[in-house]
Amino acid sequence: MKTILAVLAVFCMGSVALAAPERYLHVKVDDPAGREHVRVNIPLSLAEKVIPAINQGQLRDGKVELGNFHANGVDLKMLFDAVKSAPDGEFVTVQEPDTDVRVAKSNGKMIVHVIDKEGKEKVDVTIPWEVAQALASSGDKQLNVEAAIQALEKAGDTTLVTVTDNSQTVRVWIDSRNTSD
């Protein structure tokens, strides 16, 4: 009996030890004067359950329909295809009248710099390459957000997005802490 209890205790402790810690997506928005701030901490397991349940607009069953979606006039599919075939570390640059978008893959990550030519806003996006591939895994016309979230859960602690402009700074990152302080 004592042996059985000891084995059960070891089994339970082992299960607890092996259980993966919860991963969190954090969003932090601050204004330069420090008077306003927003903190959001979303467990990725929650996002993984909610995203597939949303069927609104272009987001259905965990996928975003792209069609001929352009962001600031930039063809995202064309950009992704160009980066995929480019050598590691080499930037693909798309120049628009108001902004330059520079994208590269480097050290297992997809890096996007959006530079506002008037110097008002700067956006830096760093996505683990596995997440970028998961996003593109549903073919040309869809972004697979559900698969991307699952890939994010396996990625290490990383800052995903930073946005800096005159009125606020935004940072989005993932780690295993349940607070953003």
Add this chain to the structure above:
Amino acid sequence: MLLLGKIGLGFLGTALVAGAVVSSEGFIDVKVHEKQTNGTHISFVVPAMIVPVTLKFVPNHYLAEGSADLRRYLPVIDAAISGLADCPDGPLVDVTDPGEHASVVKSGGSIVVDVDDPDETVHVSVPLHAMQSAIDEIAAAGGPI
């Protein structure tokens, strides 16, 4: 005397079981405090199971419109509540503006919302299980799902 003691013990046991059943879904805690002079102050704590039980006695036609609106978002709501129930306790949202502060925290199986602005402070704590039961009752008021 022995018989009276046994009867008393029976009543006590029944009361304990009833109390356990009533409090099994937790408690809804609401506090509202208006900051102006002679402002309203509300504070009550009720067993959460009262809400779905009470909804059963509300005629369906009063809930029909709410039910129709709710059904559109039911899969998302169910997924959100289920996801929240499974995730660890901690702060979910915290917003600070000059003079105002709002927070949403998951704590001990409940969602706790606190709002503090120049006019009032509000504290609401609702168990997730009771939230799900109440939403299911409202959604069912519009007929079988």
